[in-house]
Structure formats: structure tokens, C-alpha cells
Amino acid sequence: MSSSDPAPPADTGQGATLDTVPESATLWRWRIRQLDLPVQLIRAAVVVGLYFLWSSRALFKGVPITVFGFEPLPEVKDIFYAVPSEVWDYFTAYYHDLLFWKDLWVTVQEAFWGFALGSTAGLLVGLTLGYFRRLQKIFGPFLVFSNAVPKIALAPILILWYGIDMGSKIALATVIVFFLVQMPTTAAVGLVDPDLNILATTMGATQVQRFRKVIIPGIMPAVFGALRLAAIYSMLAVVFGEFLASKRGLGQRLLYSVNQFNMGSAFALMIVLALIALALNGLIGLVERRVLKWQSNREGGQVVSL
Incomplete structure (x- = not known):
């Protein structure tokens, strides 16, 4: 140097x-x-x-407005609602109650297993029918008819079949979640850009490779949207089943509170149920963001995004 x-x-x-x-x-x-x-x-x-x-x-307090003879915002009597201080009193009183946490755990298990079983079955059936068009022509009308049956009407029958324990609530949530996931999945497979399939074929991709590299990534946005909705409806199905007949669960506790006009307890339990549903939705949103991180212009998990 x-x-x-x-x-x-x-x-x-x-x-x-x-x-x-x-x-x-x-x-x-x-x-x-x-x-x-x-x-x-x-x-x-x-x-x-x-x-x-x-x-x-x-x-x-109500608003004096009538729409076609119906009053959408009526005045509610004091005995039929609760204020935040009464809701907070319930949380502080039952925070150390072991039975409350047992009921919470029962409801969470029912919602989780109903969601897991229903979404797995719906995803597999939706992929199969969407990919194999002949199978869709054969079984599609039967699934459409089954989806047209009011699922809530099945609740009393499922309670007779599975009893009043957790099984009947899991079965009801599974049936509802299944169709919420199966229908969008089948439709999403049919809407995958055919040019991508042609391109993959010309590049020498096998049928399995096209399924993994084209079909699966192409349907993921629709599938995750269906899963987020299914998580909410899984909780709704479980709570409704617990309303009808149940040994334990937050739905049973909520129904008892309403029947006793304990509105502070009822409002608090509704908040807890909403938080559980949002927690399930948040987990799905986190998985969606990780799986769909290649979609830079997409915001996953909108329900609970901050």
C-alpha cells in the first residue's frame, strides 16, 4: 500500500x-x-x-320508532338487563369458583372437538368432490339436500342418540361445521385458475404435484375464511345444545342465569363465550398468516386483527 x-x-x-x-x-x-x-x-x-x-x-331506554308495526329499539325493564358493574361483580365472585372453570372447560372441549372433526371431514370431502368432478355429480345433490335441512332441528334427535353428555353437543357442532367448510372448499377447487394446471402439466408435473402445488395453495384463502366462520358457529352450536339438555357447560349456566333473572351473570357469560370464540378465531388467523405469508397483499385473521 x-x-x-x-x-x-x-x-x-x-x-x-x-x-x-x-x-x-x-x-x-x-x-x-x-x-x-x-x-x-x-x-x-x-x-x-x-x-x-x-x-x-x-x-x-328505547327509541320510539316503529318499522312495519315492529319496534326495533324498545324500552327494556331494569330487571331484564345488567350494567358493567354487575358484570364485573360476577367475574370477581366466580373467578375462584371451581365449578365455573369446569363448565368453561366442558364448553371449550365441545366446541374444539366439534370444530376439529367437522372441519377435517369437510375439508377432505370438499377436496375430493372438487377434484373428482364425477364424484361431485354423483354425491353433490345429496349433500345439497342434507345442507338444506335445518341443522338446529337435529339437536333434539342427536340428544336422544348421544345422550345429554358432551357427545350430543360435539355431534351437533360437527354437522354444522362440516357443511360450512365442505361447500366453500368444493367451490374453491373448481375456481382454481385452469391456466395454472395447464402450465404445471406442460412443465411435467404429475397429478399429485399439481394437487400439492396448484390446487392446495389456490384454495387456502377460501378455506381459511370458512374455518374462521366455522369456529364461531361451532361455539353457537355447542351453546344451543347445552340450552336444550346438558349436565355441565357455560350454556347451561347461562340458561339458568336468565331463568333466574340474574342478568349480570348472563351478560358476563355471554362475554366469556364471545372471548372463547374469538380465541379460536385468533388461532386460525395466526395459522393463516403463517401459511399464506406468500400473499403479501392479504390480511389474514380479520376478525381479531389488531
């Missing part, structure tokens, strides 16, 4: 830190954009506004 060449920069141990500053700042800017502060502030304002309306009992 000649004397006129500039000397290399001394290693002061700060080079790595200086290099990472722009990346760190960019990451924070990206996180702030993802957070979308205006949207979060509006959400917070809506929650605070609803809370004050609820606390002030204004939501239950």
Missing part, C-alpha cells in the same frame, strides 16, 4: 451498531404503519362510547 492511499477506518466496535440503525428505524416505521394508529384510536373511541352508553343505561 502506498503512502498516498487512505488508511482503512479503524474498527471501533460501533460499525455493526451504525449499520443496523437504518434497519431498526425502518422496522419501527413498518410496525407503526402496520399498527395504523388512526384506526386504533377510532376503535378505542367506539369502545369507550359504547361503555358509557351501557353504563348510563341509555342503550336500554
